[in-house]
Amino acid sequence: MRTDPDAPFASTWWGDAWIAALEESALDPARLARGRAYARAGHVDTITVEPGRIVAYVHGSRPRPYRAELRMRTLTPEDWDRFLDAAAADPGHLVSLLARDMPHALAATADRTGARLLPGRGDLISSCTCPDRGHPCKHAAALTYQTARILDADPFALLLLRGGEERHILDELSHRNARAATQDAPRAPGGPESPAADPPPLPGVLAREALASDNRPPLPPPLPPPARPGEAPLLPSAPGAPDPAALEFLATDTAARAHAHLTKGTPPYADPDPWRDAIRLAASHPGLSGRRTFSRRFAELAHAVGHTPTALSRAAAAWRQGDEEGLAVLESAWDPPAGPFDRARGALAAAGLPRMTIDRNRLTDPTGTCQLRYGRDGYWYPYRSEPGRADWWPDGPPDVDPVGTLTGLLAT
Template identity: 60%
Template sequence: MTPRTPARFADSRHEDRRRTFPALQPLEGEDFASSWWGNAWVEALEDTALDRARLTRGRAYARRGHVDAITVTPGRVMAYVHGTRPRPYRTEIRLRTLTDGDWDDFLATAAARPDHIAALLDKDVPHALASVADLLPTPGDLIPDCSCPDDGYPCKHAAALCYETARLLDEDPFVLFLMRGRGEREILADLSHRNATRSAAERTGAASGTPVPTVPASEALAARPLPSLPPPFAPPAHPGRPPAYPQTPGAPDPLALDLLATEAASRAHTLLTTSTDPLAQLTQWQDAVRLAAAHPGSGLTASTRALYRDLAVATDHTPTDLARAVAAWRQGGLVALAVLEEPWDPPAGPFDRARPALIAADFPHFRPWRNHLSTRSLQLRFGRDGLWYGYESDPDREDWWPRGTPDADPVGALTALLGR
């Protein structure tokens, strides 16, 4: 028969797993958080958001004190947020709680080092502890819900609640632990028990006087045949995932670290399984374009804009140069990038037959220059691979951007460009 939990302990644990914070004063400074874990919370919100305008309004709501008292329970943050209507909206942020196994790993790691325990008591979170059990939210880990009619993800009220929650986390990281499923008193009691058990075991071992096993030096250094090496492990089916890198003042950008680590893992996996490195022949500029093209949502988030800016500066280009090159890479890879950057004089043949074919298809106004056929706003470029690549520009601007799908038929490439 399983013993029942004493009522007093159960009530105490229930109280420990629910905390309500009074409404915060309007914020006068710039940042909602100064700690690395508070900033990680803000970044998880902003990287998930689909609408930057709603984030801006949410920040304004939070700064002006529109968020009432905040209640935190395992897996949930709730508050009433004042909007444009007289009645406030009930707003929630939900996130995953940790399993008992995750908590056991976290507490065992914390108890193994006195400096970790001291840091937690001082309301600080060592980076090593945060990575043990995925305490920090990642993009997509925060799920907003609000009673308002706005279907934004998140709406401005949920964004305001997230920003105000970052201020709570900044002051007390145990709020983050509570969101993940354990209260402060419960965590500290467990750490105290583990620390006492560890100290008792160390004292018992020291008092027993058990000799440390040794091996004579002559035996250790004696020549002997070595066993055969075991066969190598089979390569994994997929590259491994890199760890999550938190934002830390003065440290490299976590997005850049994640991107480089992911690329390195993928490249190493390809080399391991095929004995070839497909990227070895790329120049620094070509590799920068490839990296930027692999990042989704170009230009939509602050992190993506920062990536484009840093890659452009590192390769002595402008962000616009990089964005144009990314468009070419997504159009057709390295060959399409060469089409963008390297005009050439094609031999007689397919290029010379292109203009009559376009005229026959009622596209008579293309003028030739090297491997280009252009109108005021449309252009076809003939690649060394025998394909035609579409480009567009504002009329008479000569600001050509890759568009459409390459095609061996110039009429087909132009049709794809025009979306017919």
């Protein structure tokens, strides 16, 4: 989620109040500062808000993003009853809410009823797959700051986080308002024994009349495909139910396939090779891949196609580096034409970089830890290994400039 780096995180009362609650409860101001920098740099992917939690992938210093999560207690049914009764009793609140607006005075009303909406000290619990155990870590802090922008656009997201579905809340407010109006309405002439008047007929056409004819209007034209695949829903865990992370993975892949089919007009990924399909699947879901530690789900995917988790992880990293060409650079060496290859060696020498040894399309530095591989697409692919192991892994995006690619590799 990239935003204007100079824009404030919040421009409404609800967004400002959310940030104030975060900064009052944080234990480490330095992590908040790093979280603000991450959020401004666009490191936070699409945010999902559901009852009791907010989740997003946040990109850090490693190629794989981290899964950051914020949890907050949902309100009980009794809390909601008190809150909705108080909101319906205030004409200003009622009119605003039914118009899908949340006045900031509603926060004080919620506090008076004991159904607090904004998080207090200790209410917002953060977690992240990164090794930092700070409260919050910089990735969770970045997610929290970006959530303020969601509340700017739709404060009802805060009610959802507290466990209140927007449609249900509006329906309950409408029922409470209608009940109050009925109780306050004047009695009809003739006293309580007078029969109630029949309600006016609702507008429309009876179903039996609409279906009596075989003539059907034409279907509307299909909507244009979206700019990018949709996000997979975040499913709750339940005893006996499938693993929600595995379902999220499959839904993400299905959305990518459907979007490619809509935009390109042909079935995507028609290659029947199970190994290549497993590579693409592993590369499409960053939560599956590792380098030395692997989830059970990832190991099962590797074993299903007859490879080790390490081999699948390496191949997935190459696919993320350059799709089909990135995988080809990993799997096979070739003899490039002398012209561009020799010019690249001359450019490296002119830049004062270490003299590289040559092996077909590969240039390796004297320490045996950095390597450039020349692809058939004219790009240089950076690789890294631990000293003395020749265990080469893709390391960063490819570039047409070998000097910039090697300089970045040596710097890290």
